[in-house]
Amino acid sequence: MVDRWAWPAMIGIGFGVVAFLAVLVPVLLVQQRRYGRLDARRVLGAAALAVYVVTLLAYTMLPLPSGDLVQWCAAHGVAGAELTPLHSLDDVRRDTAGLGLLATLRSVAVLQVAFNVLLFVPWGVLARRYLGWGVVVSTVSALVASVGIETVQYTGIFGLIPCSYRVADVDDVLANTLGGLVGALVAPVVLRWMPQSRALSAARLEPRPVTFWRRLLGMLTDLLAAFALGAALQLAYRAGVVATGHELPSATTWPDVLLGTVVPAVLVFFVPPWVGTGASLGQRAVWLEPRWPDGAGGLRRGSLPHRVARGYLLLGLYGALGVVEAVPPGDASNAWAGTLQNVVALAALVGVAATRDRRGLACALTGARLVDARVPVDPDLPDPARSGRGPR
Secondary structure (H helix, E strand, C coil): CHHHHHHHHHHHHHHHHHHHHHCHHHHHHHHHHHHCCCCHHHHHHHHHHHHHHHHHHHHHHCCCCCCCHHHHHHHHCECCCECCCCHHHHHHHHHCCCCCHHHHHCCHHHHHHHHHHHHCHHHHHHHHHHCCCCHHHHHHHHHHHHHHHHHHHHCHHHHCCCCECCCCEHHHHHHHHHHHHHHHHHHHHHCCCCCCHHHHHHCCCCCCCCCHHHHHHHHHHHHHHHHHHHHHHHHHHHHHHHHCCCCCCCCCCHHHHHHHHHHHHHHHHHCHHHCCCCCCHHHHHCCEEEEEECCCCCEECCCHHHHHHHHHHHHHHHHHHHHHHHCCCCCHHHHHHHHHHHHHHHHHHHHHHHCHHHCHHHHHHHCCEEEECCCCCCCCCCCHHHHCCCCC
């Protein structure tokens, strides 16, 4: 019994950590935009949520049938669902008849009910305190999640398995919902240290220091934006090829290069310096923008030539090298461009760590500073980002 209930926990912790790391940058980015800064306690809450969700799926969905599914279903498939409410109480009375208190508490029937309650206590805790839902909504969400899990079990993952591979039980739903309610009620005590999203959002527009980690998050956002856009465009193209009855090419083609590399490079690396403050997409996401000295001890937004020069010095060069490496398709002679692209990325990272105010090499070489975008610009001076005039 210990092994039966312990191995899903190990799977949940291991794969839950992997899942959290996979979404770490988006989590940090959402925090930066929603709260105006990062909060380590909320990041820890996101990690706990990822581990819990994966653990919940491991306990409720695994192990999956393997091998010949028809034969497996003939030997192990479940016939129908258990729809009699509170039948588990009869099972407990029958299985524990004549047992002492300790033996009763250790019986499989009692442990099964208790475990189904405890399994959803973290759901109520996280929903109430981390997500900020009320007791009723947290409890109802536990009910909906439990019904969804039982439905997946009953339908064999909606037909992927030709039988019900686990018992869909109404008492599991009742026990899970009770666990969600208990978790929601104790959440203010258990997660008292967790700051509420509403309180953090109230200070969203307060300027914050420009730190190395904030700069790093912005840089990673630029890279992930280019990668995600390229992957999405390529996936849409390939889906269109299959949908029209054509075979997918076995080698890289011009549409792959254009959609996977050129278009993302243009939109993520080349266009932003021409728009607004000239900040990259990642810098905008973390509330940063470049400004230049105004000649009177202050900082102003730069003219278009200043913004483009700063934007193309490293970020634009990085995107251009990626295009050079990919064009023409399948040509390995341009591998040098990929190597140089990595050098540019390393130089940008080292520049942020080494320069004053974390301005980076591009700002240092063009006379700019990277500041918090929420710091107001002097309204009495013209804004070159709108008028086209350069820094005074």
